Structure formats: C-alpha cells, structure tokens
Amino acid sequence: MTDRKLNSLVNEDKVRLAIKRLFTGAASQIVGEILQNARRAGARRVEFTTTSFTKPSGEAENKIRVRDDGSGVLGGVEGWRAMLCIAESSYQDQNVKMEDPLGIGLHALFACDQVHNVTIRSRGRKIEIDTGLWWTHSAYYSTWVERLTVDERDAGEGGLELEIECDPKFIEAATRSLTSTDDVFRSPEDLPARGYEGVIEIRLNGEAVDTSLMSRFVHREPCLIWEGEYLGNRLRIAHGPRSCVNWYGQAVEDHLLDGGFSYYLEVRTGTPLDLRSPTRQGVIRNGKREALRRFIIDKIFEAVNGAPIEEVKIEWARGLYSLDPERAEAEAKYYVAGKINNAAEAEFSSNEEFRWMEEEVKSYGREEVLLLRRGVTVEYQDEGERKRLNYQDGIETFVEDLRNAHGEPYELIVGTEGRLRVRELIWRPRNVGKGIFVDAGVFALSEEGSEPQEWHAVTGEVFTFSAPSTYDILAADPLVAAKDRYAWLRSYSPWAVFDPEGAEDRVSTCADSFEKSIDDVIMYEFPDMIAEPLSLSDLSGRLGGGRVTNIHVVWPEKGRPRLRVTNERGEETELKMI
C-alpha cells in the first residue's frame, strides 16, 4: 500500500459518489450555481447561448454555452486545481471569502445525468471533462492536468466559458429556469435569475433575462413598515409578502417572523447572515440571524407604536401579539377591538352572520372604549331560588340599549385584558317560565363579578342562547323578550341561532329541520295555531286527546284559513293555520 493510501481515511471513489448524490440534478439548481460562481468571480454579465442541431452525419448536437466577464481562473494550474477539486475554493474578493464557499457548486453540473461533456475555457487554457468518467474512474480524474491544454481561441481575454454538451431536455429545463413567469407555484430555486437585478446582467440567446425580484418578495408601499440599513445593507420590513434575503443576487426565502411580518434584506456587502451551502436554500439559524430578528422586532415595535392611530393597520396591531407576545403584552400601544353587531339594524340568516364584527384599531389609555365580554349572564328567580347562567350568544340584541346607557359596545379581539377595563353584561329578565319567552326586565354591566350599581330597563327586543344549533332551536336554550312573540318567531331573529357549519347534512336539510323546530315552538307557545303539514294526532293534541271526528275549514275574507275541530267527546276548538 502506498503512503498516500495508508494516510487517507476516506475512500475517495465512494466519497465522490456520495457527493454526486447530494445534487438534485435540476437544471435550475445548476444554473443557480453557475450564476453564483460568475458573481463571485466579479462578473457583471453572463451570456447563455443554446444550440441544437443535427449534423450531416445524423449525430445530434445539443449545447449550452455560458460566458461570463469575471476574473476567469486565476493562479495558473493551481487555480484550475481549485476549480476541479471537490471542497476547494478560490476567489479574490474578500466578501466572497467571508461567505466561506464550500467548493462543490460546479460539481452539480458534472453530476447531472443529462450532462455528458463540459469544456471549461479561461485565460488561454481549456479542459474537457467527460462526466461519465469524472466521478468514479480514478485513472481519469487523477490525470486531469494532462488534459489541461492551450486554448488558442481565447488568448488574453478574462472571464470563463462553459461549453455544456447535454440532452435536449437539459436545454429546455435550463431555458425554463431563466424565462418562466413567476407564479405562486414556483419557488426561488426554480427561477435562479430572479434577484440579480443590479448585480449581473443575464442574457439568453441575445435577449435580456428578467432578473427582477419575484413578486412574492416585493414590498409595495401600503404594506411597508420600515426601510433603512442593516450592517451596511438595505433592509425593508413590511406586513404581507414573504421574507427574503437577496444574497448578492440570489433570492433566498426565509421564515423568521411571525404575525405576518416579513423582511427583505439586500446583501451587497459583508456577511450579515450565513447561508446554507451549496445551493443557499436557507438562512442558517445562528447568532447572526437572531441579531437580525431582534433588530427587526425593535423596528416593528418602534414603527407601529410610533404611528398615529389612523395609519395603524389592523394586521399590524394584531401581528405584534404573534410576533413577540410578551413584549406586545407590555409595550403595544394599540389593540384590536370588534364593534359588536347591532342585531336591530342587521339582517342575518345564520349565527355566523349574526356574530359578525367589524374590527377596529384602538389605543390603550386614550379614549375609553366600552369593552364587553362576549356572552350574557342571565340572572332570575326560579321558585324562590336565584339562578345565574352564562349564555354564549345574544349580546348583539342589547346594542341599542347599551348605546343609550353606556356607549358603543366592543369586544376585545387581540390585546391585553389587564391593561383594559372589560365588563360583562348581566340581564335580569322577569317571568322566566317553561317556554322560551320572558319579560324584558333590566340589564347592567358588572366588573369582575361585582354587584352592579346601575340597572337599566331593557327596551328593545332581546334574546340570548347558550350556543348555536344546527337542527333545533330549542337545543340552544333560547330566552327571548319580544313584544310580539308570534312576530318574533316568524322573523329572521330565530335564525341567529342557526349554525349549519360543520354539519354532515346539506345546509338545506339543516335549515328544514331548524324551521320545523321553530314551528314546533309556535305550536307550543300558541295552542290556537297549527302548522302545515298537519296530522290527526296534532289536531287531537290541541283538544287534549280523543279521536277527531270533524274538521270544518273556515275561509276568512283575507289571510289563512281556520280549522274548527271536534273530537269524539264533542269538544270543539278553532285553530289558526300558520
């Protein structure tokens, strides 16, 4: 065994093979590596030229030629060795050295199954690499110097040229990666040129390639929160788009901020962050990234807290509480409140519409906002016993009375309760009995369960219920104070309870069942009424039992008919059809 073999504790052939497998083989990834290398070598222009034709001999020729105007391969043979050696890197630029290149990017090209041959030309020298032999034939790769020859064509000029002989499929994919439009399905890795604007000019077959930033990263004016510098690089903070580090042209997506906030850091100097090698698929989570996060969070808090209330968007006020919940609890200047829907003014056909709220930004400690907990606490006497029940829904029906007594009512949506005064609504209806109807009674506001001082008469039509229901209004235990009880049951008010969301049945099936349950309530509450379709036993029930022996239909001049019903005992009643 030779000394070299004895000292080496890696099996070179196998390691080379393992590295080959690291690459996805995607043309877009390879194009990305080529652009990155050109930029690191100081290039301002990169030209791609594709050729596909069939020679007279019938042999097909498919090639991509890539030329850049960077430094080319410097340092003679040693420079060429750095280029071809796995995990060896050599660039002049100090910034690039700080990026700590791994020295494997170019090998993505050699590793691609669709690439057969690569000729590299630079500064009067050239080398041809047969990719089929490159990875495992040590007799081939270890004798590369012998194939480094003079390239007469190109003497004196700087830059570097790659001539890639490949399958037509590879040309198609590389072309797509440079020309596809950016839509929601494409990631930055799919479109490697997008981001190089102002860094390198890219051309494909003589035409300019779009190098602008992908739209998912663009911070447009209305969503911009802050703009400035971070360690000498341009930083923008916004709410809405996705976060991106533009790494000397390479757009890298990041997920650093919660609450819908995002940043765009355009790195043009130094290494304010570290990026993953070799394909820069993400930002390394280290101290640098944490420092950036803190910096951004500071700026967001400063900007949002410093903005006048008219300029603060609901998403910002809400977002602070996800971005840094603890800090928001202590420092946020704004919170989000929902203006409680006024049931008397609104139209609704389901619980969702009934509960709908318009959100507003409010300021801690500025004007006093009437904040109420969702729900209604109902207190009443039942056979001498005092009952206290919490109903989840129905505060919307008290809005008119609340406005007159206290002001516009709101619910706290996102904010710190400890810094605010949040009260609950207590309703004391009268004559709570078996049915759903009660007398209006009085209401008051209470703070943390303390006995309210100020009671007000309930003047509007109000109702509460324990929870929304899909099929049956009675399942929601409604309590209703209405002047015209029949009209209430016939209005859209009962539909405030209806919630078909998440039911297995179709909405129409749920609605039919719910409607039937309203009719049942009508029949119970109004014994002189009967709903269609009717049955003999319904009619018998109205007479307290006994076989029905006669039904006489009375048609009034206007409106619905009445039924005069007689049973076997000779008892008679008249029922209104509803």
Ligand SMILES: Nc1ncnc2c1ncn2[C@@H]1O[C@H](COP(=O)(O)OP(=O)(O)OP(=O)(O)O)[C@@H](O)[C@H]1O
């Ligand atoms: N367009 C180019 N112009 C000049 N030198 C180049 C060019 N492309 C590659 N090189 C040389 O080849 C070396 C190897 O390139 P390779 O892409 O494999 O690794 P790297 O760029 O150093 O690191 P990384 O693994 O991050 O890509 C580079 O360090 C550089 O010296």
Ligand SMILES: [Mg+2]
């Ligand atoms: Mg590289």
